[in-house]
Amino acid sequence: MGLIEMASGNSVWRGMDYYKNKKVIAWEKSGTDTYDGKVSGSGNSKYFVHIDKAHPRKSTCNCPFAEGRRVVCKHMIALYFTAEPQAAKDFLKKVEQWEAEEAEREKQHYDDLKKYVKGLSKTELQEQLLNALVELEERRNCYW
Template structure:
């Protein structure tokens, strides 16, 4: 698993924001699979970041979220995307593709739902509607 797969979703998206906002101040390739650099934080602090693509859990950052922990933070993701912009582009393309597929699945679901509703008789439709309204009311009463 790579840095993106291990990171929390929020860290990836905030890292993308930092990448787009050019928050990476310095970047150095330190090995075949490693980089180090300085990333500016939202509070103006500068964080020392090291990433290891081969062993992501060996990556480090001295920000409050990641310091002393084996987690992937937004600063690491920003450095990674800056070091390898194609990875950032591929990530965005993958998200876009997933969203398009999800939209198609949702559209298909609604079409199937419409087909089902149209197949019901008037009596069946009234019974289904009454049952749905009762369930909705029970849920509202449960949360109040």
């Protein structure tokens, strides 16, 4: 698994924001698969980041979220996207592809649902509607 796959969705998207807002102050390639850098955090804070693409769990950041833990934080993602902008483009392309596929799945679901409903008799339709309304009422009573 790579850095992106190991990070939470929140860390990836916040890292993307940091990348786009040029929060990486300085960076250098420190090895074949490693980068070191300094990333501006919120306020005046600055964090020292080391990422290892080959061994993401060896990546480090001295931010409160990641310090002393084997997690991938937004500062690591920002450094990764800054050092390898194609990775940011590839990530966004995958997201766009997933969203397009999800839209198609949703459209197919509604088409199937519409076909199902049209195939019901009047009596079956009334029964299904009543069941749905009862279930909705039960859910409403559960939350209030």
